Amino acid sequence: MTDPLRTGAREVDTGTMRLRSSTGSTGRGVPLSVYVTALVLVPLLGVLALTGALVRSAVARSDSAAEAARSVAAVAVLERVRAAVEQEVVPVLTVAALDSPELVEQLGLPAMFVATARTQAAQGLDTARAATDAALAEVPADSSAAAAASSAVAALDSLRGSGSDQRTVDDVVATYEGYLQLSDDLALAQRQAGEGARDEDVSATTRAAVADVALLSRAAQAAGREMPLFLSSLTEIDVAVAADQWLSARAEYRAAAAALAGLTAPEAQEAWAAAEAEGPVPTVDAVLDAQAVPGAAPLTILGLQDLVTQSNARSTVVADVLGAAVVRAEDAAVADQAAARSTTTTTAVVCGALVLLTALVVAVVWRSLSRSLRRLAGRAQDVSEGTLVDVEVGGPREVRTVSSALRAAVASLRRIQDQAGAVARGDLDHALLDEPLPGPLGEVVHASVQQIVTAVRQRQELQSALTHQAQHDALTELPNRAQALRLAAAALHRAQRSGAMIGLLFVDLDGFKAVNDGFGHAAGDEVLRQTAHRLHDAVRSGDVVCRLGGDEFVVLVEPAESEDDLMELATRLVETVSAPITVGTSTVAVGASVGIATSRDASTDADALLAQADAAVYRAKASGRGRAELFDEALRAQLVERSELQAAIAAGLAGGEMRLVYQPVHDVGSGAVIGYEALIRWDRPGHGTVPPDLFIGAAEASRLICDLDRWVLAEATAQLAAWRSAPGPARPGEPTVAVNISGRHLVDSRVVADVAAALEASGLPAELLVLEVTETVLVDDPTAYDHLATLRATGVGIAIDDFGTGYTSIGQLRSMPVDTLKIDRSFIASDEPSHRTLVGMMIHAAHAFGLTVVAEGVEEPCQLEALRAESCDQVQGYLMSRPVPPAQAGAAGSDGVRRVRAQEAVPAGGHPQVN
Structure with missing residues (x-):
């Protein structure tokens, strides 16, 4: 039976090993510092990424601001170049016109005026060209205006080199249109530069300053364009350049000037307001507005010269205001760039400081946390190794919570330890075992402890019950044979110290078999129970009544006053047992014979004392039954003779005097030999063959x-194995060999190993061996029952021998570990009709329970026919064959149905081995 304490210990050991294994494996895990670092690193990387984005944005804004500044500078440079180019147009046209006789004639200019005007125009042209060249030279090579300036230089070279001393009207028109196209190209480059500045990512201030530059640039372009178109409309040198174009240019200038009201910079607003109040701006506006009126008187040459001068002055005023706006835009862009750089620096510094601060905070927190966790981990390691240490509560709140939980767990484990200690000590009634642990787990653990306690108590109770069963008879609850011998041995030891006399009364019932046969085994069991009660009630309180088995009882009297007192007690027991017994509705009666043995000096042992009482009761039965006999010297001589016989048996077994004969078992239907029963014989030197019933x-x-049983097992299995391996014709089926096992051997703890050893040594399959036991052995001793069940589970066949002579009821066959039922020869040989009927009932009942039936002692053909009529399975007896030596038995098996008659006459009766 499983020991719950050992099982619990194994489970604890297993759990400890698993815990240690689990604890050991933690060293291979990821340290907490990695998790903390990852926890901090993720947001820190996010901060770094955000800082990088901010820095990149600031750098981009700085780059945009720088680009905006360059674009504004390009606008200013291109404005100066464009203004210079447009100022160069008037003297170029004047010189071209004065150099054209056709135009001079059309204008009706006097020769003296033409010469003077030509000289002045040439001087103005040189000045204008010098101003244009200077403006182009100011354009930086890396500026976005460099490409437009380079194109302007090429265009100017072409326009300036195309002149000659005599020009036609077409030449003048081509020159004029070339300058206008160059002006348009420069204006386009200006607008693109302005749009580039507006597209950059700059501040609102810079954006507003760039917008002011765009407005002023538009006004400057319109102002510079207006005068050439006006002069062109006066000279009408080109049909395409008509008065409506000048008027459109005039409207464009007015619109551009009106748009200057949207200037955002106060300085620009004030400067433009001052320019509009006085100076060339209002002067030119007044003249041109007057000329725009239909039917206005044309300007004189002097008036025209003055208008050109004022127009140039107006362009200069507008250019000055534009230049100031460009400076403000450049300053704003530079401020944006500085702010962006400052933001970049600040962001980088803040990020670095944040990283350093984070690292410092993480280091401080980790130091505090790791110290608490290391301390907690150390305590947890101690607990996992089985050391229930005190757990300090400290550190962060979460660590304190875990520490508190671990402390509570340690407290619970200590209570479990105390409870386990109480269970281990066997102190199952300790109050600690009734105290539950907190929580669901505590309930489970407490329930487990309670189950262990219950299991231990049940184990103790079961051990007590098993001990009681091992020492007591199941039917009568009296001490059994083994316990009787132990009690007798203990009494003899006490008598040896005290010098008192011990008495042993062997009570054997008379007529008990008649009760079994006439009323059934249930009635026999009831008789045995009532007899046990009567014997128990008839003896003293200190005396012990035991059942040896079957219908045999013993009474141990301690101390016995005298042999006469024992004889008187024996007589009283005979009278008590012989009284009628009521069983159901019937009344039955049995008698008793008593044998008395005594010991005064404890010179004998319990087995010898029991043998003396047995010998005395045997004489009582032989003397007429229903009486008591005292063991005396005559009986002692018989025991001495038995002891000598036992010594001779031992010597004969060792000296090879024993041999086996085999009685074939035949199939009723075919008559074929299907098995053998091995029977022992003793060829004792000087005595001849000793009848089996004598030894x-x-x-x-x-x-x-x-x-003897071990020797028979070894010889019989070896013989059958030899027959199976011998050459010869094939047999219909495998024959078996049956070996009788005594009740004493069957209760021996080595019986299973003995059978296994014989099978292994011979190589015989287990299913070819049949063990024959008497039904009394099965009924009387649970140990024998268990051993038979174990043997049957290995494949060995089990047969009940001499069925019908014991106390087994037909109903008990269902639960017995048996395969074959052997009907005793007394029923087969009887001529009584009731016995024949009983044989038929036995056969049919055995078949109903799936058992094979073998009839023993078949000696007459009529008996065989009767058994065949009852569907008996197998038979053995003198009609088929007597027990014969191995050679003849093997021949009988080879010849199938041939009957072998042996010359050896063997008397019937006695132990199953004697047949």
């Missing part, structure tokens, strides 16, 4: 019977 009984009185 088997002596062997059964000691452990010699176990040695």
Whole structure:
């Protein structure tokens, strides 16, 4: 049976090993510092990424501001170049016109005026060209205006080199249109530069300053364009350049000037307001507005010269205001760039400081946390190794929570330890075991402890019950044979110290078999129970009544006053047992014979004392039954003779005097030999063949019977194995060999190993061996029952021998570990109709329970026919064959149905081995 304490210990050990294994594996895990670092690193990387984005944005804004500044500078440079180019147009046109006789004639200019005007125009042209060249030279090579300036230089070279001393009107027109196209190209480059500045990512201030530059640039372009178109409309040198174009240019200038009201910079607003109040701006506006009126008087040459001068001055004023706006835009862009750089620096510094601060905070927090966690981990490691240490509560709140939980767990484990200690000490009634642990787990653990306690108590109770069962008879609850011998041995030891006399009364019932046969085994069981009660009530309180088995009882009297007192007690027991017994509705009666043995000096042992009482009761039965006999010297001589016989048996077994004969078992239907029963014979030197009934009984009185059984098992299995391996014709089926096992051997703890050893040594399959036991053995001893069940589970066949002579009821066959039922020869040989009917009932009942039936002692053909009519399975007896030596038995098996008659006459009766 499983020991719950050992099982619990194994489970604890297993759990400890798993815990240690689990604890050991933690060293291979990821440290907490990695998790903390990852926890901090993720947001820190986010901060760094955000800082990088901010820095990149600031750098981009700085780059945009720088680009905006460059674009504004390009606008200013291109404005100066464009203004210079447009101022160069008037002297170029003047010189071209004065150099054209055709135009001079059309204008009706006097020759003196033409010469003077030509000289002045040439001087103005040189000045204008010098101003244009200077403006182009100011354009930086890396500026976005460099490409437009380079194109302007090429265009100017072409326009300036195309002149000659005599020009036609077409030449003048081509020159004029070339300058206008160059002006348009420069204006386009200006607008693109302005749009580039507006597209950059700059501040609102810079954006507003750039917008002011765009407005002023538009006004400057319109102002510079207006005068050439006006002069062109006066000279009408080109049909395409008509008065409506000048008027459109005039409207464009007015619109551009009106748009200057949207200037955002106060300085620009004030400067433009001052320019509009006085100076060339209002002067030119007044003249041109007057000329725009239909039918206005044309300007004189002097008036025209003055208008050109004022127009140039107006362009200069507008250019000055534009230049100031460009400076403000450049300053704003530079401020944006500085702000962006400052933001970049600040962001980088803040990020670095944040990283350093984070690292410092993480280091401080990690130091505090790791110290608490290391301390907590150390305590947890101690607990996992089985050391229930005190757990300090400290550190962060979460660590304190875990520490508190671990402390509570340690407290619970200590209570479990105390409870386990109480269970281990066997102190199952300790109050600590009734105290539950907190929480669901505590309930489970407490329930487990309670189950262990219950299991231990049940184990103790079961051990007590098993001990009681091992020492007591199941039917009568009296001490059994083994316990009787132990009690007798203890009494003899006490008598040896005290010098008192011990008495042993062997009570054997008379007529009990008639009760079984006439009223059934249930009635027999009831008789045995009532007899046990009567014997128990008839003896003193200190005396012990035991049942040896079957219908045999013993009474141990301690101390016994005298042999006369024992004789008187024996007589009283005979009278008590002989009184009628009511069983159901019937009344039955049995008698008793008593044998008395005594010991005064404890010179004998319990087995010898029991043998003396047995010998005395045997004489009582032989003297007429229903009486008591005292063991005396005559009986002692018989025991001495038995002891000598036992010594001779032991010597004969060791000296090879034993042999086996085999009685074939035949199939009723075919008559074929299907098995053998092995029977022992003793060829004793000087005595001849000793009848088995003369030495088997002596062997059964000691452990010699176990040695005889082992020898028979080894010889019989080896013989059958030899027959199976011998050459010859094939047989219809595998024959079996049956071996009788004594009750004493069957209760021996080595019986299963003995059978296994014989099978292994011979190589015989287990299913070819049949063990024959008497039904009394099965009924009387649970140990024998268990051993038979174990043997049957290995494949060995089990047969009940001499069925019908014991106390087994037909109903008990259902639950017995048996395969075959052997009907006793007394029923087969009887001519009584009731016996024949009983044989038929036995056969049909055995078949109903799936058992094979073998009839023993078949000696007459009529008996065989009767058995065949009852569907008996197998038979053995003198009609088919007597027990014969191995050679003849093998021949009988080879010839199938041939009957072998042996010359050896063997008397019937006695131990099963004697047949």
